[in-house]
Amino acid sequence: MPLVRLLALLALASLLGACAAPKYRPYDPAARTKVMSIGLLTPAVSDTVAVRMEVHPGQSFGVVGMLIAEGDMEGKTGQFTRAAKGKGFVCSKTFLTQLDAGLRGGGYDVKTIEVTRPYHEYAFLEQYPKADGSVDAYLDLYTDVVGYIAAGGGTPYRPTVYLNVRLVRATDHKVLYQDRITYNAFGDGGGAITLTAAKDYEYWNFDALVADPARALEGLQIAMRATGDELARQLR
């Protein structure tokens, strides 16, 4: 019986293992020297500023509890996003500015390239623009999360950014580098680069967070800048 169980586990593990796609591809210094100019493709960044708990207390109470929890988090996200927009904060625009500055600081010649992405789809592009000789590589970015995330009911909300990065060679679209950079990761980050959130911008409840949106957005900008700087550091 234990042998059957072990074989079943091995079969399952092999199936799961075979499906695993590499999430991380280190950047070879030999390829690095050949990339001097980067085409920064307009990133897939949601303009919704998320306010969520990784484990909401409501999730302990079955399906009904989960629905209540989801409703609570959606409501808070909507309220904070409206407050952010009221302050003129647009995630995608802020992010692009921070990344552009970070990459230029890293010595790259950066050209922003407009691309059309499916509405509300946050993933890498399936097809890249044809090379026109103006850049050596394309930088494809999308975010999973931009906002304030708490681990649970008794932990503070902290500014959070999860950025997924892929650098592809312009000529043949070969992936030169792929990574995930997380600011305030939940758990161990699952192999991603993990940046610790600044202590100055933690809020113990939602009321404190929305009470001063300008300061909360400052914390989010710091998170974006740190993520962009880390990306630039990886590409250097």
Next chain:
Amino acid sequence: MKNAFRILMLSLLAVAATGCASRGPAAVTRMQAPGCDARWDMSNAQAIQVDSLRTVQHSFEAGTGCVAESDGSAVSYAVFRLPRYREDYTLQIDSQINGRSLFAPEVLTLDASGKVLREVPFERFALRGDRLQTTMFFSQDNADEQYLLMRSARQVVGHGERRVVSGSFVIPLVAGVLPFLYMQGTESEGEYTYAHNGVVRLQARSNSPALRRNLQARDAARSEIGFLMR
């Protein structure tokens, strides 16, 4: 009986909420030159093999394997023998947080005579969860690199970093006749210090696409088995 169950549940909750205290050796942040080697010794180099099932592991401990610096201080070091070049490969290096201490690595590659051919500074390592990690690439151009010297990066040793570790736990409970799962998100805040001591792991992988795919599948399968057997 009911009270005993409640006490047990509360105890479990308390343990899960507070987490376990950080254990491990203290961070060694000062080392003195007396008793240390004047130059790195390559005679006891530990061999690294490509696609080996066993990861090479090395513990940097206080008072062992150190080399004197010109200012009277010292850094810890270890030398590894690189695989003889046959095909392109990558070498992944991990330095893991141990309690409140994290070995601050920097890497040099050397030729047979000990001449430095390449440097990987501390800044090339990135923190991924509980470990600093970097990947080095080896091709025909690096065929002369025969040894890898890892030493503590003295410019960052002693520097402390804040770290927040989050997670969750689940406790199955029975209320009346209905079972339910109590879920809670947790986090703990701590600090680690870059040190001369710690544990590093090195793993060399060939760049052959087919073999690489098999190894990735093998690693994923191992990870799944570990998870299922827990």
